Amino acid sequence: MIRWPMPPPMTAALAQARLAAAAGEVPVGAVVTRGNSIIAAAHNSPRAACDPTAHAEMLAIRQAAETLGQSRLGDCDLYVTLEPCSMCAGAISHARIARLYYAADDPKGGAVENGPRLFGRAECLHRPEIYPGIGATEAAAILRMFFSERR
Amino acid sequence: MIRWPMPPPMTAALAQARLAAAAGEVPVGAVVTRGNSIIAAAHNSPRAACDPTAHAEMLAIRQAAETLGQSRLGDCDLYVTLEPCSMCAGAISHARIARLYYAADDPKGGAVENGPRLFGRAECLHRPEIYPGIGATEAAAILRMFFSERR
Numbered sequence: 001m002i003r004w005p006m007p008p009p010m011t012a013a014l015a016q017a018r019l020a021a022a023a024g025e026v027p028v029g030a031v032v033t034r035g036n037s038i039i040a041a042a043h044n045s046p047r048a049a050c051d052p053t054a055h056a057e058m059l060a061i062r063q064a065a066e067t068l069g070q071s072r073l074g075d076c077d078l079y080v081t082l083e084p085c086s087m088c089a090g091a092i093s094h095a096r097i098a099r100l101y102y103a104a105d106d107p108k109g110g111a112v113e114n115g116p117r118l119f120g121r122a123e124c125l126h127r128p129e130i131y132p133g134i135g136a137t138e139a140a141a142i143l144r145m146f147f148s149e150r151r
Numbered sequence: 152m153i154r155w156p157m158p159p160p161m162t163a164a165l166a167q168a169r170l171a172a173a174a175g176e177v178p179v180g181a182v183v184t185r186g187n188s189i190i191a192a193a194h195n196s197p198r199a200a201c202d203p204t205a206h207a208e209m210l211a212i213r214q215a216a217e218t219l220g221q222s223r224l225g226d227c228d229l230y231v232t233l234e235p236c237s238m239c240a241g242a243i244s245h246a247r248i249a250r251l252y253y254a255a256d257d258p259k260g261g262a263v264e265n266g267p268r269l270f271g272r273a274e275c276l277h278r279p280e281i282y283p284g285i286g287a288t289e290a291a292a293i294l295r296m297f298f299s300e301r302r
Binding site for chain 1: 202204205206212220224236238240241245246247260262266269
């Protein structure tokens, strides 16, 4: 189901997910935008980076913060191909990301509409606007293909 | 209240917290141990690093993984002076940390015994052994001093 036309940043995030797959990493991609510009793009790479925190969202947020020279990204949006986990949802709050667009949902590891639903909790320190589902079909197909090739 | 003698890694984590305070960052410190060795030590530094993810635990975990050349730290323990938040608790699970020792609890931002209590949730992918309270008096005093000077 395509709910609205694919925004270019989600197209870029899906391209990042394909790069992850090509590198043998679970295919998730993310980009950070500011105004109409993509200021950071990254893909999941814990294996290659020897870094358990190297999820796409974390890398994109860190890259954007470094580029802007500030630890808060209140005027930035994040596009990611999979529902963020607890770690990434926490980072999104710490970074004060304005809007979160994510593609596929993740019933096992997601922490936005699944599991602990962190942004809905009373103690959540910053809650972005949340737009799920954009690019979900494409993102899920990339993930399915990756795991089917490894079975 | 001292519940048992302070283990040297927590002493080192408290020293890291003091370094954070001296640098004007919220004073939290962390170390990762493997066997009887401290293999990584870091303090909270989001401002200096321009990195919203630069909590002490994240930096120590990333440093340890880089040192060992692997993205999982199943034979490592983490000592941190404050109850981990959702982001850091997620990273602890991703890293497969064996034991988590933390000092002060954090009713506002903590995600272990407070808030979403992430390690107690059914979908949690890896739950470390958890030992809270060691060094709590010292860690809380460091935090209290830091914030009282800023009021």
